[in-house]
Amino acid sequence: MLKDKLDKILLKVQKPSRYIGGEVNSVVKNKADVTMRFAFCFPDTYDIGMSHLGMKILYSLKNSVPNYWCERVFMPLPDMEEEMRKNDIPLYGLESLEPIKDFDFIGFTLQYELCYTNVLAMLDLAGLPVYSKDRENLFPIVIGGGPCVCNAEPIADFFDLFVLGEGEEVNLELMRLAEEYKKNGGGKTDFLIDAAKIEGVYVPSLYDISYNDDGTVKSITPKCGAPAKVKKRIISDFDKVYTPDSFVVPFSQIVHDRSVVEVLRGCIRGCRFCQAGFIYRPFREKSKQTIVNQVKSLTESTGYDEVSLSSLSTSDYSDIEGLLSDITEYTDEKGVNLSLPSLRIDKFSDEVVNKIKSVRRSGLTFAPEAGSQRLRDVINKNITEEDIFKSCKIAFEGGYSSVKLYFMLGLPTETLEDIAAIKELADKIIDLYYNTPGRAKKAISISISLSTFIPKPFTPFEYEPQATKKEIDVRQIYLLDIIGSKGRRKIDVSWSHYDTTILEAVLARGDRRLSKVIYEAWKNGCKLDGWNEYFKPEIWDKAFITAGLDKAFYANRPRSYDEIAPWEHMDMLFDRQFLVKENIKAHEGKTTENCRDKCSGCGLSKCLGKPCFNYGG
Ligand code: SF4
Known part of the structure; x- marks a missing residue:
């Protein structure tokens, strides 16, 4: 047996x-x-x-x-x-x-x-x-x-x-x-x-x-x-979507050891690099009562003392403050921590900080993605420096003393000026910390985490080339140089490995011929490639040679708007021309409003048979 x-x-x-x-x-x-x-x-x-x-x-x-x-x-x-x-x-x-x-x-x-x-x-x-x-x-x-x-x-x-x-x-x-x-x-x-x-x-x-x-x-x-x-299949009535009232509780610690309630699906934002923001459209949310009931039943069935509200951007919930009030009424009484992992910088209000103050103050995490406003407009991040400073100030006043900032290198149209702006932003946050009355007595710690931009299907950037290793190296070295060894005592910088990001880029926009590469790589010992300690780039390189395929063809080549994509036969329910329009706007440095403020006509509301939001009020 x-x-x-x-x-x-x-x-x-x-x-x-x-x-x-x-x-x-x-x-x-x-x-x-x-x-x-x-x-x-x-x-x-x-x-x-x-x-x-x-x-x-x-x-x-x-x-x-x-x-x-x-x-x-x-x-x-x-x-x-x-x-x-x-x-x-x-x-x-x-x-x-x-x-x-x-x-x-x-x-x-x-x-x-x-x-x-x-x-x-x-x-x-x-x-x-x-x-x-x-x-x-x-x-x-x-x-x-x-x-x-x-x-x-x-x-x-x-x-x-x-x-x-x-x-x-x-x-x-x-x-x-x-x-x-x-x-x-x-x-x-x-x-x-x-x-x-x-x-x-x-x-x-x-x-x-x-x-x-x-x-x-x-x-x-x-x-x-x-x-x-x-x-693509979607659930139209998201409030009635099946939700479990219990989770399997592991014996040993796992990465996210807590109960999780999904509050909304989709995203109103339209960040041009973000595949999830496009493929999970349209935006749909559960009612407050449904969410509160799910928080209660999961807490009771699992015994967890922490519950997390999950979505692509929880702070975009239409009545986030009302929701947090309703949930904390229950969680405070039960001594359960509430965590909000996906907060946007521009929605980080006093009210929200107060509601989550029972959660461990391990640090704040923000994703401006680009250092300069120009580049944030290109990627349609739709946040300003003022948004970032306002949120940091509120957080510093609330006792936070460490900030983690996520940026991407190799974004379309990026120059070294945009890289310099990453350092300038970190410096301004440090100054802001020391000028905040009532801040924590500790020294501030800033971590800058750099990933490499990966063009993904069904985004306005699916046509863009990924930057080459040489281009990324130049940017990383430049940033480390301008921060200097003294600056790195306050600003910690980490980055992703290019070998894994180019492989992700190849596989994300690849065609069926790549199955031979995957097979050869696996046959020769590759697995757990997402783990640095197990990743074997030399075996992957050999697999590409054996299959007669070139990584650069898939990753580093710009694609024309009329090229047939390997995923052309997938219908994600929005209009592919919308992606072209968004790509053109990116190169013009123009932003697009979020879906709640104005519909930009991606075509997805057709599948709902009604507008995604009630713009009439
Ligand atoms: S149809 Fe309009 S509101 Fe709906 S997802 Fe597309 S752009 Fe946003």
Whole structure:
């Protein structure tokens, strides 16, 4: 039995609690009562996956159907993988400790391009062929969901199908279809043709792709009745969206060890680099009462003493102060901390600081993204220096003494003057701190975190080249020079590794030919690429050579507005011409209003059948 084999190896690996299941609120069903089994795979470690809200929602949703059983599966760390392989233990579900290759569905949530080799590693560890074409039986059906599905082409060959958009409804529709096939019989090809008729389902094997001599996509041709464009699924009545009233509570500490309530979906902002801001449109929020009820039920069912309000920008909730009042009435009484991880600088009011003052004052985090106003206008960040100073002042008066600022290097139109403005901004924040009456007695600490801009599909910057390593190096060295060694005593600077960001850029805007690169990289030892300690850039470089493909072609090349994108057959429900217009405005340094102030006509309201906001008042 798998359990006996597991017992023998668990004490040989770090944090065995990641691999045993049995946590509070995990769902164990009687196999005899179950008609569909789903392995929900998070292609990263337990500690990261267990913090992911989407997984909690879909796990609970599927298990809410009495005859469906969904189990959790995570990527084992190398010590566990080695022991599993040595002892002939296939990848298993944490609830039943049974091999997932015997389940009906194996579903991966694809949050991040650097998890792609983990998908292959997990399929292989499960004992399944990694290529869809080599899995001849209908079951298990290997499916993918999550934001990366807006361009799943680089991993298309490994999956049977993908779900585009919000998964709450479509997952159950797919399971019902599979249940019929299981009962009545039928092969994989017929199932996939039927599945492609469900809105939001993308079956990659039903599309032929051809390429031009210059390597760009020439055509994308659907077959067997598959739609020319796969339409993203959305939940229109977000207040009624399925929300779990309990979460699995891990035995050991995970990345975000608290309960989480999603308050809104979408974003009103339209930052031109931000894929989430576009692909999760339209903006929808839950009512205050619904949110408060969910805070209460999750706190009671999990015992957590911290609850977090989650969204792309929680402070954009229409009545954030009223919401915080209602929630803190409950959390203060129960001694539960409230945390707001995604605050915008321009919405950081006295009221908000007061409401969250019970939360640990570990520091403030802001993301101006660009140092100069000119460049913030180019990216449509729509915040001013005054917004930043106002928020910092309020925070300093409230006792904060450390600030973390996130910036991106390599943004379109960036010059060294924009880089110098990062240092000037940090200097002004330091001056502001020392001039704030009633500030904390400690010295201020400022951290500047630099990432490299990655152009992503379905953003106005999808046409932009990523800056080369040489260009990024020049900018980093320049910033360190002007801060100087004395300045670095107060201003700490850190940055991301270029090797991982260019790989993310390649995979984000890549085409189907990249599956060979991913396969070669994985076969030769790449996995857990998002972890610096496991990332092996030299193996990836060799994989590109073996596949005859060039990273620069995918990452560092500007793309024309009329080039056929590898993701052209995905319909995210907004007008692609809107992205072109926004790209032109970026180069003109013009901003676009947020959706709540004025609709800019991206076309998404058509799918709602009404305006996104009531502009009449
Ligand atoms: S239709 Fe208008 S309000 Fe709605 S998401 Fe698009 S730009 Fe924003």
